[in-house]
Amino acid sequence: MIPTQIVVGAAIVRGGSVLAAQRASPAHLRGRWELPGGKVDPGETDEAALVRECHEELGVRIRPIERVGPDVLLPVRPNAPRALLRVWTAELTTGEPEALEHLELRWLTADTLSTVDWLPADLPFLDHIRSRLSGG
Numbered sequence: 036m037i038p039t040q041i042v043v044g045a046a047i048v049r050g051g052s053v054l055a056a057q058r059a060s061p062a063h064l065r066g067r068w069e070l071p072g073g074k075v076d077p078g079e080t081d082e083a084a085l086v087r088e089c090h091e092e093l094g095v096r097i098r099p100i101e102r103v104g105p106d107v108l109l110p111v112r113p114n115a116p117r118a119l120l121r122v123w124t125a126e127l128t129t130g131e132p133e134a135l136e137h138l139e140l141r142w143l144t145a146d147t148l149s150t151v152d153w154l155p156a157d158l159p160f161l162d163h164i165r166s167r168l169s170g171g
């Protein structure tokens with residue numbers, strides 16, 4: 036069976052805002068915005084990968100809260116394994132996020148959520164996140 040690469044993303048929510056991160060690389064994604072995260076390693080749980088990636092990319096500890104939205108198919112090179120993006124809401128437990136691997140970080144509210152140039156794969160999650168930011 037061809038394995039599926041799971042990629043996890045964190046919608047880190049604090050006081051009515053969610054953290055968006057601007058990718059530095061690869062070149063064709065540079066400048067686009069995403070929910071921070073990355074690939075689940077073999078043998079690693081999705082939630083453990085989410086915690087690890089947020090520590091590596093932002094220097095913080097987070098706690099995943101709940102899954103939001105669907106599994107979203109990510110674009111991959113021809114013949115590469117299928118990749119799916121999964122997102123959790125999360126809260127900060129320790130530290131203040133820093134752009135250790137991103138160009139910039141921004142806290143966005145329900146009203147400003149669509150003011151950045153999101154990666155296409157992240158778009159299906161925005162309505163779910165917006166309703167949580169609005170107290171829905």
Ligand code: 9L3
Pocket residue numbers: 042043044069070071072073074109120154156157
């Ligand atoms: N990706 C898309 N949206 C996201 C994340 C975390 C990742 N919110 C895509 C970008 C890359 C791939 O998934 O093509 C792997 O992500 P990373 O390990 O380079 O962060």
Ligand code: MG
Pocket residue numbers: 071072073074088092
């Ligand atoms: Mg990443």
